[in-house]
Amino acid sequence: MGYSTKQRKILIETLERHRDETLSADQIVDLVGEDKISRSAVYRNLSALEDQGYVKRVTLPGTKRIFYRYTGSEECRAHLHLECFKCGRTYHMNAPFTNALIENVMQQSKFEVDSGSTVLYGVCEKCRKN
Numbered sequence: 001m002g003y004s005t006k007q008r009k010i011l012i013e014t015l016e017r018h019r020d021e022t023l024s025a026d027q028i029v030d031l032v033g034e035d036k037i038s039r040s041a042v043y044r045n046l047s048a049l050e051d052q053g054y055v056k057r058v059t060l061p062g063t064k065r066i067f068y069r070y071t072g073s074e075e076c077r078a079h080l081h082l083e084c085f086k087c088g089r090t091y092h093m094n095a096p097f098t099n100a101l102i103e104n105v106m107q108q109s110k111f112e113v114d115s116g117s118t119v120l121y122g123v124c125e126k127c128r129k130n
């Protein structure tokens with residue numbers, strides 16, 4: 001395995017482990033460990049992964065900071081996501097009612113929802129308690 005392939009693999013594994021989080025590039029560097037992958041390699045790989053649809057770049061409302069969310073798994077392409085604009089956490093919606101919602105939209109509005117790209121923004125339970 002080549003050096004860059006290995007770095008990419010480590011990066012994807014890390015993103016997968018933290019797939020409920022929306023992370024900044026710096027946070028990703030911290031999670032992977034700068035000894036394993038250089039900061040510039042993280043940035044380079046993130047934009048490559050973005051081009052390939054593995055990660056989505058998000059800007060949280062009210063901030064100019066850029067975050068990344070892992071959307072590479074097959075599952076993630078098929079369900080909706082909720083995103084908390086206070087803590088940035090992503091929730092994966094596998095519940096049957098969300099599938100029913102998408103089917104209803106299709107039936108009623110003849111509109112095919114791209115689930116994997118659809119995010120509902122709001123405030124999560126944790127943040128509402130605080």
Ligand SMILES: [Zn+2]
Binds near residue numbers: 075081091092093
């Ligand atoms: Zn997901």
Ligand SMILES: [Zn+2]
Binds near residue numbers: 085089123124125127
């Ligand atoms: Zn939250």
